[in-house]
Structures are given as C-alpha cells and as structure tokens.
Amino acid sequence: MSMPNAERSIHPEPTDGSAHVIVVGNEKGGAGKSTVAIHLAVALMRMGKTVGVIDLDLRQATLTRYLENRRRWAERRSVALPIPVEKFLPTPAARSLDEVEAEEQAAWADALAALKAECDFIIVDAPGGDTHYARLAHASADTIVTPINDSFVDFALLADVDPETFEVGRPSVYAAMVWECRKLKARTERRTIDWVVMRNRISMLDALNKRRVWDGLKKLSERIGFRLAPGFCERVIYRELFPAGLTLLDLTESGSKAPFTMSHVAARQELRELIIILKLPGLAGARMPC
C-alpha cells in the first residue's frame, strides 16, 4: 500500500519498553476518541498503573478540559480522584513548514520521554484530522485504538466500502497512514503496532443494523489488518459525565448524586471487555476496576 507523504518527517521515537503508548485516533470528530481516552486512563489508574496523557487535539482540547473539570470536581467536594500526569504540546509559530515540523518533532520527543520516565502507560488523544503531531503520535504507538460510530457511513474512515455488496475497495487515507506507521515501526524497531477498531454509540434498538455493521467490520478487519472490539453502546451518561470530569468508574465514590443504574453496570462491563481485548502488557494480576 502506498501513501503520499506518509513518511514525510515521521521518525518514530525509539521505545525502551518503559511505557506502553496507546494512541486513540481516527480522522473524524465526534467518534468518541476523547471519551475512550479518559475512560482508558482512569481504568488503568484504578488498576494501579501510572498513566500519562497528551491531548493532541489542540483546537478542541476536550481531554484537557475534561481533566480540568475533574480536578475542580475533586477539589470542591474533597474527594480523591485519580488524575493522570498531563503533558502539553506547543503550537509552533508558523514560519516555514520544515521549521514547524522540526519544532513539533522535538516537542513531541520531549513530552514522550518525560512521560516514559514516570508512567506505565501513555494515552494520546488524537485530533479529528491529519496533523503532523497526529502522525508523530501514530508512529510512536504500541497500540492504536480507533473508535468509529456504529454506521456504514463511518466505514469510510477505514476504506471505501460498496454500500450494497460490502465489497471492500481502497483503504482510506487514515488506514494507509496507520499501515505506513506499522511498516516503519517494524523496520526500525522490529515491533508491531497493534491496531484495534472499536464500535461506539451502538444503538440498542436496531439489532439488524448492529449485526450488519459487525459483519461488515469483520470483513474489513481481515482486509485492512486490524482487530475488532465490540465497543460501547449509545448511553446518555457519557455526555453527562464530561462537565464533572468523571468517568463510569468514578460514579460511586465521587460525591456524584447521579443514581447508579443497570445501564451504568452494563457500560462498565463494555469498558472491561475493551481492556481485555486490548491485551495490554503488565496487567496480569491487576484487579479490573468494578
């Protein structure tokens, strides 16, 4: 597979095995990247791991704002909530593209090295678009998690798919970029990047569509080379959690007055299943958050 500009100025940072880098990415806004990123971060912290985060969506900064809300909530209610270490990346002042990319490369390397020195896991929340920082992050990943909305429209994020026959055509620019990062990593570090696509916002009402999307994604996964995770259902709770900076795993001990329902229990189970499927290193013996 070839991709124009794919290798342009992407040099994966060598990993020394000190921290596992998870990049939550795709090239679309609103698919659930930031929601997945914060939930993975809190789940891993509640499993006793130190977690660092980098919000690469410098425009929306959802993860940064999520964490600000979380700190504020914890302070005001005097509750102890696990908070990840956060590193911020500068937006270089625009001069020549080469200079900007060189500055971004250096800033990225510094942030990653700093987090690697103190964390077991680094979670990167990627922007919904193709940026140089996003490419650097994908090239540094050990695991890429790609949430996609549960509809055939979002298949286009991965490849051209015939809407009637489900024949898989050309991989998308994003899939090609991931592919290129994988090749680079295999060549330079003799390691692979594990790519996991997860469904998000699955409708609990439309069982037929659910099956068809799953079957279509299975076909795609074989062609494009990702693993598939069942993912998260559509639940209002995700939208309600953001202003408080809370996750599903904080509800009972956070001072929140939100009633804990069966829907939340099911949602936590979906998160646990995602963590199992990710097969992250160093979790043997760690108690899953409940």
Ligand SMILES: Nc1ncnc2c1ncn2[C@@H]1O[C@H](COP(=O)(O)OP(=O)(O)O)[C@@H](O)[C@H]1O
């Ligand atoms: N499973 C879900 N059910 C309901 N709402 C969701 C779900 N996942 C994400 N959302 C909501 O969708 C919006 C976009 O999610 P977000 O994580 O910010 O996406 P991205 O980072 O990919 O742009 C947010 O309001 C979020 O609360």
Ligand SMILES: [Mg+2]
């Ligand atoms: Mg986001």
